[in-house]
Every structure is written in C-alpha cells, then in structure tokens.
Amino acid sequence: DGGITQSPKYLFRKEGQNVTLSCEQNLNHDAMYWYRQDPGQGLRLIYYSQIVNDFQKGDIAEGYSVSREKKESFPLTVTSAQKNPTAFYLCASNGQGGGYTFGSGTRLTVV
Amino acid sequence: EDQVTQSPEALRLQEGESSSLNCSYTVSGLRGLFWYRQDPGKGPEFLFTLYSAGEEKEKERLKATLTKKESFLHITAPKPEDSATYLCAVREGAQKLVFGQGTRLTINP
Numbered sequence: 001d002g003g004i005t006q007s008p009k010y011l012f013r014k015e016g017q018n019v020t021l022s023c024e025q026n027l028n029h030d031a032m033y034w035y036r037q038d039p040g041q042g043l044r045l046i047y048y049s050q051i052v053n054d055f056q057k058g059d060i061a062e063g064y065s066v067s068r069e070k071k072e073s074f075p076l077t078v079t080s081a082q083k084n085p086t087a088f089y090l091c092a093s094n095g096q097g098g099g100y101t102f103g104s105g106t107r108l109t110v111v
Numbered sequence: 112e113d114q115v116t117q118s119p120e121a122l123r124l125q126e127g128e129s130s131s132l133n134c135s136y137t138v139s140g141l142r143g144l145f146w147y148r149q150d151p152g153k154g155p156e157f158l159f160t161l162y163s164a165g166e167e168k169e170k171e172r173l174k175a176t177l178t179k180k181e182s183f184l185h186i187t188a189p190k191p192e193d194s195a196t197y198l199c200a201v202r203e204g205a206q207k208l209v210f211g212q213g214t215r216l217t218i219n220p
Binding site: 004006031040041042043044045050092098099100101 | 147
C-alpha cells in the first residue's frame with residue numbers, strides 16, 4: 001500500500017541536542033512538507049520541497065533544517081537553536097494538486 | 112496573506128443531533144478548500160476538496176459546502192465514531208496549504 005511513513009513515533013530530546021525525524025513516501029509525489037502542531041492549534045508549515053535538491057522555508061523555519069536528496073525522503077532536523085521544540089510533527093506529500101497525504105506523526109518531547 | 116478561521120473551537124453533541132462546523136477564509140483567488148479529519152495522536156485524514164462557490168460533496172454522514180467566503184461541514188445524525196478534530200485548509204500559491212485551528216467534535220452516546 002502506498003503511503004507516508006514517519007519514524008520514530010515518539011522522540012525525546014535533551015537540551016542542546018540535535019535530533020532528526022524521518023519521513024519516507026512511496027507515492028511517487030514530487031512535493032513534500034513538514035508541519036508542526038501544538039495543542040489546540042492548527043498546523044504550521046516549517047519547510048517544503050517541490051522537487052529533489054530544492055526546498056523552501058515555511059512560516060516557522062527558524063531552528064529547523066531539511067534535506068531532499070531523494071524523491072522518497074524528506075528528513076527534518078530539529079536543532080539546538082529551536083528553543084521550544086516540544087510538539088507533534090507531521091510530514092505530508094502531494095502529487096498533482098488535490099489534498100495532501102499525511103504520515104502518522106512524530107511526537108517530540110524535550111527532557 | 113491567506114487566513115482561515117474555524118468555529119466553534121469545540122462542539123459537543125448527542126448521538127443523532129445534527130449540526131454544522133464553519134470555516135471562514137480570506138484568500139486572493141481560491142485554488143481549493145480542503146477538509147480533514149484528525150483523530151488524537153494521528154495524522155489528518157483527507158475528506159473533501161471544494162473548488163468553486165456552490166459546490167457540495169458528501170461522504171456518509173458528512174456534507175461539505177462552499178460559498179465565496181466560507182465553507183460548512185454538515186454532520187447529519189452523527190455517531191460516537193464521528194468524534195474527532197476537523198481541520199479546514201485553503202491552498203496558497205501553487206502547493207502550500209494554510210490550516211485553521213480546527214474544531215474538536217465530541218459525539219456522546
């Protein structure tokens with residue numbers, strides 16, 4: 001079955017540590033996205049990529065970095081510069097318009 | 112800048128009690144309005160896309176409608192399994208979606 005796989009489901013980060021969230025899709029979609037969701041809030045765009053080796057900042061890119069070396073993969077690194085990283089992170093992909101397909105999310109907690 | 116506002120923030124209904132959720136938007140040229148369902152701890156699940164005023168789409172107990180300024184998600188005779196957060200989004204530019212904050216719907220048996 002085609003879809004998006006995010007891993008891990010739960011992730012714990014110590015102060016000053018970088019962590020990387022994985023996102024893999026087998027839908028052959030060109031565009032991929034990272035969103036952050038905080039309790040009681042909507043989704044906010046962190047980064048997006050419309051094609052391999054190219055990506056753009058979203059509305060809240062500070063403290064995050066991404067890469068897009070393969071069409072199937074769009075990993076997100078939460079750096080130590082992100083002062084409030086505790087949140088639910090969602091990866092999505094999109095083909096030729098229409099609705100996004102979302103992964104099941106990664107819950108990141110600072111310990 | 113495109114904006115999306117959903118109301119109410121939370122809604123509690125009895126099983127079988129029909130109601131509507133609202134999504135108001137401001138966008139320079141609508142390229143699509145999207146409804147998603149999200150269960151706790153999971154990713155959003157796509158429900159509908161609407162493109163032009165007057166368009167309607169249905170799926171089981173849900174019907175989405177669109178005007179030039181807002182969209183409604185009508186829920187007819189809901190069941191407890193319809194409990195979830197419902198998200199509305201509009202397309203900004205070629206690919207980006209801008210989301211509202213969601214409506215948390217609870218259906219009591």
